[in-house]
Amino acid sequence: MTSAAGPDAPRPRVRRTVFGLVKLVLLAAVLFFVGRALAGQIAALDWSRIRFRPGYLALAFLSIIAARSTILLVYRPLLEPFCGRLGFRELAPLSWLPILGRYVPGKVFSVAWAIAMLRKRGVATAAAVAVPFLMMGLAVLTGLTIAVPLTLWAPVRERIPAAWAACLVLMGAGVVCLHPRVMVAIGSFVLRKLGCSETLVLPSPGRYVAAVGAIVCQLTLAGGGLWLLGRSLGDIAPGWIPVCISATGLAASIGFLAVFAPSGIGVREGILLVILVPAVGEGVAAVLVVAIRLVQTLVELFLAGVGFLVLRTTRATPLRGEA
Numbered sequence: 097m098t099s100a101a102g103p104d105a106p107r108p109r110v111r112r113t114v115f116g117l118v119k120l121v122l123l124a125a126v127l128f129f130v131g132r133a134l135a136g137q138i139a140a141l142d143w144s145r146i147r148f149r150p151g152y153l154a155l156a157f158l159s160i161i162a163a164r165s166t167i168l169l170v171y172r173p174l175l176e177p178f179c180g181r182l183g184f185r186e187l188a189p190l191s192w193l194p195i196l197g198r199y200v201p202g203k204v205f206s207v208a209w210a211i212a213m214l215r216k217r218g219v220a221t222a223a224a225v226a227v228p229f230l231m232m233g234l235a236v237l238t239g240l241t242i243a244v245p246l247t248l249w250a251p252v253r254e255r256i257p258a259a260w261a262a263c264l265v266l267m268g269a270g271v272v273c274l275h276p277r278v279m280v281a282i283g284s285f286v287l288r289k290l291g292c293s294e295t296l297v298l299p300s301p302g303r304y305v306a307a308v309g310a311i312v313c314q315l316t317l318a319g320g321g322l323w324l325l326g327r328s329l330g331d332i333a334p335g336w337i338p339v340c341i342s343a344t345g346l347a348a349s350i351g352f353l354a355v356f357a358p359s360g361i362g363v364r365e366g367i368l369l370v371i372l373v374p375a376v377g378e379g380v381a382a383v384l385v386v387a388i389r390l391v392q393t394l395v396e397l398f399l400a401g402v403g404f405l406v407l408r409t410t411r412a413t414p415l416r417g418e419a
Contacts, residue, residue, distance in 0.1 A: 119356035126362035134382045141379030152328035159321035167191040169310035173303035178223035185410045192403035198359040238311045239349035241270030319344040330380045343371040
């Protein structure tokens with residue numbers, strides 16, 4: 097038996113090494129091309145086109161802080177069936193600390209961190225595993241669904257003759273994928289592929305809808321923050337607000353799915369750059385893309401710090417289950 101297992105033993109290690117190298121190559125390629133595009137636009141920018149408005153910058157920060165804060169409103173309805181009514185002191189560390197895990201390649205660390213925190217607070221393994229994965233799946237699918245109206249955007253309509261039909265089909269597909277039964281099937285399949293025996297368990301329909309609504313609110317605030325930041329740097333018309341919201345949903349979802357890119361770096365910037373150039377022009381769009389990454393990172397660090405302080409000052413009692 098030992099001799100038979102010997103040749104097969106290194107295979108998982110070799111596979112991990114190959115996947116790791118592929119991820120590094122993809123990340124390097126994305127950073128090179130997107131970085132070159134950003135640097136080229138910024139180098140050619142006429143800085144007199146930048147019209148700095150501090151009031152809009154402050155509003156952009158507030159909007160993005162509000163967007164990131166709504167993660168609490170996503171976690172609450174998903175956790176309540178297993179833990180009962182949760183307050184700020186319980187939700188803040190669970191919601192904001194694992195955000196930092198997105199900056200680790202692979203994106204698994206953020207989910208693993210959330211699972212570890214839930215298990216430490218006495219949440220059953222099935223719930224501790226299912227809830228972060230459910231939240232991740234809902235965020236990605238909701239973001240992609242919100243991005244569907246981009247098919248009706250003028251530059252896209254020029255290349256897709258049946259844009260309205262494509263929009264309706266994609267929107268319908270997004271709604272179907274968000275249906276609880278479909279989500280259970282998708283989530284359980286992903287968990288099995290990851291080697292987890294747990295089955296995805298959904299909350300009541302009302303709580304499920306509340307979680308999806310909170311994600312929509314989060315993306316709307318984040319897209320509004322992008323528009324406000326653009327307004328703080330140049331002249332971007334209010335009509336671009338829906339485009340900014342859809343672009344934010346698309347960039348966030350694709351950036352998360354790009355497991356080779358920590359926090360979607362490069363991928364998100366590339367998507368936003370393509371969409372924002374018609375809105376504010378080359379150069380200004382590049383500055384806006386770099387600025388939104390900086391603002392989001394500062395906000396996430398701030399909220400993670402708040403979550404850490406709450407965790408340090410809160411007695412770590414087990415989260416109670418509902419009767």
